[in-house]
Amino acid sequence: MNERIAGTEIEQLIQLLARLPGLGPRSARRAVLHLIKKKEGLMMPLAAAMQRAVDAVTVCAECGNVDTRSPCSICTDPRRKDNPMLIVVEDVADLWALERAGIGPVRYHVLGGVLSPLDGVGPDDLSIDRLIARAPQFSEIVLAVNATVEGQTTAHYITDKLEHSGIRITRLAHGVPVGGELDYLDEGTLAQAMKARTSL
Amino acid sequence: MQWSGDGLIIGVRKHGETSVIVEAVVWGRGRHLGLVRGGRSTRMAAILQPGNSVHLTWRARLDEHLGVYTVELDKPRAAALISDREALYTTQLLCAHLRLLPERDPHDRLLEMATTILDGDFNALGRAQILSFFELALLDELGFGLDLSACAVSGATKGLAYVSPKSGRAVTAEAGQQYLDRLLPLPAYFGDRSTASLADILQGFRLTGHFLQMHVWEPRNLEPPPVRDQLLAKLQDRASGAVNSPSESKP
Numbered sequence: 001m002n003e004r005i006a007g008t009e010i011e012q013l014i015q016l017l018a019r020l021p022g023l024g025p026r027s028a029r030r031a032v033l034h035l036i037k038k039k040e041g042l043m044m045p046l047a048a049a050m051q052r053a054v055d056a057v058t059v060c061a062e063c064g065n066v067d068t069r070s071p072c073s074i075c076t077d078p079r080r081k082d083n084p085m086l087i088v089v090e091d092v093a094d095l096w097a098l099e100r101a102g103i104g105p106v107r108y109h110v111l112g113g114v115l116s117p118l119d120g121v122g123p124d125d126l127s128i129d130r131l132i133a134r135a136p137q138f139s140e141i142v143l144a145v146n147a148t149v150e151g152q153t154t155a156h157y158i159t160d161k162l163e164h165s166g167i168r169i170t171r172l173a174h175g176v177p178v179g180g181e182l183d184y185l186d187e188g189t190l191a192q193a194m195k196a197r198t199s200l
Numbered sequence: 201m202q203w204s205g206d207g208l209i210i211g212v213r214k215h216g217e218t219s220v221i222v223e224a225v226v227w228g229r230g231r232h233l234g235l236v237r238g239g240r241s242t243r244m245a246a247i248l249q250p251g252n253s254v255h256l257t258w259r260a261r262l263d264e265h266l267g268v269y270t271v272e273l274d275k276p277r278a279a280a281l282i283s284d285r286e287a288l289y290t291t292q293l294l295c296a297h298l299r300l301l302p303e304r305d306p307h308d309r310l311l312e313m314a315t316t317i318l319d320g321d322f323n324a325l326g327r328a329q330i331l332s333f334f335e336l337a338l339l340d341e342l343g344f345g346l347d348l349s350a351c352a353v354s355g356a357t358k359g360l361a362y363v364s365p366k367s368g369r370a371v372t373a374e375a376g377q378q379y380l381d382r383l384l385p386l387p388a389y390f391g392d393r394s395t396a397s398l399a400d401i402l403q404g405f406r407l408t409g410h411f412l413q414m415h416v417w418e419p420r421n422l423e424p425p426p427v428r429d430q431l432l433a434k435l436q437d438r439a440s441g442a443v444n445s446p447s448e449s450k451p
Contacts, residue, residue, distance in 0.1 A: 021217055115426065117296050118211040118223070122426050149250045152282035153292050157430060159285075174279070186246040188279020195283075 010036070062134070064110030064127050066092050079105040084139040088131060088158065090114055090146060098144065109134060114145060114154040123157065132161055140168040147174050201267070204257045205229055206274060208314060210295040212248045214240065222248055222269055224256060225298050225314070230306040234258050234269035247271060249278030251291040251318060277318055286324050289431040290317060290331060296425035297338050300416055307341050310334070328401050328435055329389065335408035336390065344368065344415040346407075348391055351375055362386055368411055384410060398438060405432055 006014075010032060018028035035043040059065070060072035067073055074080065074095075088109045089095050095108050111126045135141060143158060145151040159169050175193030176185065185193075207226035215221045220239030226232050234256070239248055247254065253275035260267030281288045294314045301307050313334045317327060339345055345368070350357050352369035353376075361373035362383035370391075376383045387403040389396035396404070409424065417424055 117292070117425055117427070118213055118299070122423070147282065148245070149278050149282065149288065149291065153288055153427065156285045156288060157426075160430060160433070174282070184243075186243070186273065186276060186279070188276040189246060191276075192279050192283070 063108050064092075064112060064130075065095055065108060074099075074108060077105065080107050083107060085142060086134070086138040086140070087142045087144050089144050090151065090154075094144065107138075111145070111154065114148075114150045115157060116150050126154070128158060128161065131158065135162055135165055135167055138167060140170060143169065143171045145171075147172075201261070201263050201265075202257065202259045203229070204255070207232070207254060207256050208298075208311060208318075209248060209250050209252050209254055210298045211250060212239070220244075220248060221266070222271065223299065224254065224269075225301070225307070225311050226256060227308055227311060228306050229304060231298065231301045231303050232256075232258065233303065234267045236269050236271055239271075244271070246278075247273045247276075250295045251277045251281055253277070253315070275319075286327070286431065286434055289427050289434070290327060292427040293331070293425055293431060294318070294334065296427065297335065300338070300342065300420075310337060310341055313337060324435070324438065325396075325398060325401065328398075328431075329396050329404075331431075332390075332401055332404035332408060335405070335412065339368075339408065339411050339415065342416060344411060346370075346411065348386065360386055360391055363407060365410060365414075398435060402432065402435060405435075 013035075014025065014028045014032050016028075017023055017031055018025045020028075023031065035046065053068075056068040057066060058068065058070045060067055060070045060075055062071045062075045065072045065074055069076075083104075083106050085106045086109055087095075087098060087103075087106050088111060089098065090111055090113060092110055095110055098108070109127070109131050111128065111131070113121050113126055115121055115123065115126070141158075141162065143155040145155050155171055162169055173196050175189065175196050176182070182190065205226045205228065207224040207229075209222060209224050210231070211223035213221045213223070215235060218240050219235055219237050221233055222236050222239065223231065223233050236244065236248065238244055248271065252273060255272040255274050257270040258267050259270075277291070281291050294317060298310065298314060301310070313330070317330050317334065320327070320330070322330065336346065346363060347367075347369045348360065348363070350370065351360060351372040352364060352367060353371055354374075356372050356375075359372045359374065360370040362371040362376040362379075363369070363386045364371060365382065365384050370386055371379075371383060384407050385403055386407065387396060387400040388394065389400055390404060390407075405428075409428070413424065416422070
């Protein structure tokens, strides 16, 4: 039987931290011990920062990004305002990944997932209607969803919805990743890469 | 407990940070689930896509446990599917239908039909026709098969033109005259397995959809798979000439 080794407050903190991605009970315990040791230098500023974030974080009503204001800083960025390209992503992590890649001053739309019959996610659970409403502002919509069966079903669903809009609908290329060795790639990706080959 | 077999992946659900629960239909074993450790890695994610055929080894301490799968890719289809809209919708619909089967109960007839649909060199019409047969077979395997062999009223085996929406039994054109507003039209290709027109195929889907709704989706509190509507909408577009696929010329 597990014996409690610390007070309720500390145990609760360990349990909550253990629920974070990448952390288990052992690593959560180490993190809590570290926080306790650095109470003033780390624990208190962290608690204050988390409280501020809890108070301020909101979902952008326009694109679905998370920020401390709505419309978010991306939607209100004047450099992006006249860009005719909209990039559709599954979730905020993908938006951040594209921003890190420095693809330019584009605007985004976060779907909030993909169509997944297994998880019971249907078109009404995603922000597809909002995307259809925003679409006429753009001349190109890039469907940057994952190259999975569910991701591409979602992409085709959106394409069907925008079929008669006259907007150019594109998707990201599928193929060999930078640093990828052909020998280790799956046959399907290789076949797609071969189909999408370009002239040098 | 351990066994090995070949199967078709029909669903993948995330489990924890690195693992997934794979749902596959295995020859001789039916719909069977198992945990794949490390299934969310880049290499495994490419293999664990619905529509891919795989070689599976399942291990568990007891038969009733979820168990752990070891997966090797046998026939990759997902990468080819994702660029073909109708093939992708068809695959998703097949997977949604196969998920209706009870667990660990072999239904090799459906698996065979599913792999035929996935691998066959059909045009859109041919694929839709065999998919409607698949729905008919699914109803049969679930215990709600339609009786299209003889007329429920006269016992005649020729001239069958309608189906009773309640009993699922065929009715001849003559016997059905006075119930026309209630009977469902029976497309001829369901009886004689001939090549069907697009209008007939859509009629076939309406028929199977009615019985799937009545016997399967509604009692289980399920909505029809949205991808079925999308696929039928594409077929209807084709009927009205809005879509002209380059694969139309195939046999």
